[in-house]
Every structure is written in structure tokens, then in C-alpha cells.
Amino acid sequence: LTLRVRVPASSANLGPGFDVLAAALGVWMELEVEETGRFEVRTELSIARDRRNLAVRGFAALRPVDDVRFTIRSDIPLSGGLGTSAAAYVAGLAAADALNGGGADLLAEAVRLEGHPDNVAAALLGGFVICTGERAERLEPPDGLSAVLVVPDRAVRTSKARAALPEEVPMGDAVFNVGHASLLVLGLARGDLELVARGLDDRLHQPRRASLYPRSTELVSRARSFGALGATISGAGPTVLVWVRSAEAGAVAGRLEGEAAGWARVMAVPFAGSGVEVERTSAG
Ligand code: HSE
Numbered sequence: 001l002t003l004r005v006r007v008p009a010s011s012a013n014l015g016p017g018f019d020v021l022a023a024a025l026g027v028w029m030e031l032e033v034e035e036t037g038r039f040e041v042r043t044e045l046s047i048a049r050d051r052r053n054l055a056v057r058g059f060a061a062l063r064p065v066d067d068v069r070f071t072i073r074s075d076i077p078l079s080g081g082l083g084t085s086a087a088a089y090v091a092g093l094a095a096a097d098a099l100n101g102g103g104a105d106l107l108a109e110a111v112r113l114e115g116h117p118d119n120v121a122a123a124l125l126g127g128f129v130i131c132t133g134e135r136a137e138r139l140e141p142p143d144g145l146s147a148v149l150v151v152p153d154r155a156v157r158t159s160k161a162r163a164a165l166p167e168e169v170p171m172g173d174a175v176f177n178v179g180h181a182s183l184l185v186l187g188l189a190r191g192d193l194e195l196v197a198r199g200l201d202d203r204l205h206q207p208r209r210a211s212l213y214p215r216s217t218e219l220v221s222r223a224r225s226f227g228a229l230g231a232t233i234s235g236a237g238p239t240v241l242v243w244v245r246s247a248e249a250g251a252v253a254g255r256l257e258g259e260a261a262g263w264a265r266v267m268a269v270p271f272a273g274s275g276v277e278v279e280r281t282s283a284g
Contacts, residue, residue, distance in 0.1 A: 002281045005031045007091045008272040009076040010083035010122035011241045015200040015232040016180035022118035024126040024272040029074035031055050031091035036069040043072040058092025079155040081239035086119030098278045108134045126275030141271035142191035146249040150240040152264040161236035164209045173203040200230035213238035226255045
């Protein structure tokens with residue numbers, strides 16, 4: 001039996017929604033799982049090919065891997081902030097669950113493996129997600145909204161970015177973020193892109209991580225001058241998610257190319273309405 005699983009990249013935080021908000025992006029990872037009688041990982045990516053591989057670990061959470069061949073392809077950049085680890089866990093979990101006949105709580109399993117819910121919920125459900133603990137609510141991407149990614153060549157580890165955050169934050173910063181996250185969600189729900197633009201600011205995590213990726217941080221602060229609605233650090237960074245009206249995506253991407261020359265690449269991508277998809281490709 002062969003299964004093919006397709007999982008989207010994702011951008012977490014979306015500015016004010018640290019560890020709560022995320023969106024699925026139309027850049028994909030593909031996992032093929034085949035019961036060949038022998039454990040093997042085939043991939044051209046520079047990732048682990050043994051049992052430390054994250055897709056393998058996702059699969060192993062629900063089903064033995066000893067007689068399974070995993071083939072992994074991905075267009076998701078690996079430098080950080082686009083939910084590759086979440087996509088890999090979700091791909092492995094979804095494949096194992098399908099072989100088991102379904103029934104697992106994939107979100108709970110994925111949160112346990114990843115440690116926080118935002119990226120895994122977006123990878124599973126697609127669209128925009130609002131996460132609290134192990135529960136997630138989903139919103140359809142509004143019409144006319146697109147993303148341009150600025151992906152730095154140099155990676156930053158998520159663990160380092162998490163270590164940059166304090167245990168406690170000032171009440172004023174918390175209030176600022178509750179207000180802006182509320183505007184953002186209302187804007188997404190109404191399809192009001194002006195409201196989305198007003199809701200993108202953050203005072204909890206981006207300022208405290210700024211020294212990890214000064215160029216990304218500077219780009220976020222200047223995004224509106226390129227014709228964008230705004231920009232946010234994607235997840236723990238260093239990738240920047242530039243929010244644009246779809247009709248302007250090409251022009252904004254063009255202007256960003258000049259800015260990114262020498263340190264990052266620019267990719268125009270749609271927000272993805274669909275999350276993980278599993279397809280049976282042959283009967284065994
Ligand atoms: N919400 C997480 C963070 C996403 O910002 O640390 C990173 O995977």
C-alpha cells in the first residue's frame with residue numbers, strides 16, 4: 001500500500017498572536033509512505049534519514065516504522081519560520097493514522113511532538129487558525145489577500161528565538177497585543193483588509209527577538225513603504241511574511257527583490273485554504 005500525504009507550510013504568530021494565530025501557505029511538503037518490509041528514508045533534502053527524522057517520528061507516534069519506506073520532498077525553505085517541523089510531524093501522523101483506519105486526535109499528537117499548537121494546527125486544518133491549548137478554530141482565508149515571503153539565507157534556530165523571550169511581560173504590551181490580535185481576527189473574518197493591516201503590530205515577541213535577525217526586523221518596519229498592508233516575522237523567524245492585496249503581490253514582490261538582494265530570496269505565495277491531504281496511490 002502506498003500513501004501520499006501533502007502538507008502546507010505555515011506562518012505562526014501573524015504579528016500579535018504569539019503561539020495563538022497561524023496561517024497555512026501554498027508551499028508544500030510531500031511524504032510518500034510505502035510498506036516495503038524495510039525501514040528507509042529517501043530524500044534529497046539535508047535532513048535526518050534515520051529515526052530522528054521528524055516525519056518518521058510523527059509516524060512512529062501512531063504506528064511501527066520498521067517495515068516502512070518514507071520518501072520526502074519539500075518546497076518549504078528550511079531557514080526558519082515556515083513550519084517545516086510542524087509539516088513533517090503532521091505528514092507522518094496523518095500517514096500513520098490513515099493506515100490505522102483513522103481515529104487519532106492528530107492535533108493533540110502533533111502539539112505533543114511540536115511543543116506549541118500554532119503551526120501544527122495550520123498544517124492540519126489549512127486557512128487561518130486560532131489556537132488555545134490543544135484546540136483550534138479555523139477561518140477561511142479572505143478573498144484578495146496574499147503573501148510575499150522574504151526568506152533569509154541564514155537560518156535561526158527556533159530554540160534560540162524562544163530563549164530570547166522573558167517569562168513575564170509588561171501589562172501594557174499584553175493589552176496592546178490583545179487589541180491588535182482582536183482587530184486582525186475581525187479583519188480576517190470580515191474580509192476587511194484595512195482592518196487586517198491595522199491588526200498586524202506586535203509588542204510581545206518581535207521586539208525581543210529583533211537582535212537575532214536585524215535585517216528581517218528592519219524590513220518588517222518598512223513593509224508599508226513597499227505598498228504592502230504590513231509585515232510580520234513568520235513564526236520564530238527569520239523569514240518575513242509580507243501581507244499584500246493579491247492584485248499588488250507581483251509589484252510588491254518586485255520591489256522587495258531589490259531589498260533582499262544578497263541576503264534573502266522573495267517568494268509570492270497564496271494563503272492555503274486546505275490543510276493536510278492524504279491520498280492512496282496504490283492497493284497492496
Ligand atoms: N509561536 C512559535 C514561536 C512559532 O514564535 O516561537 C515557532 O515555531
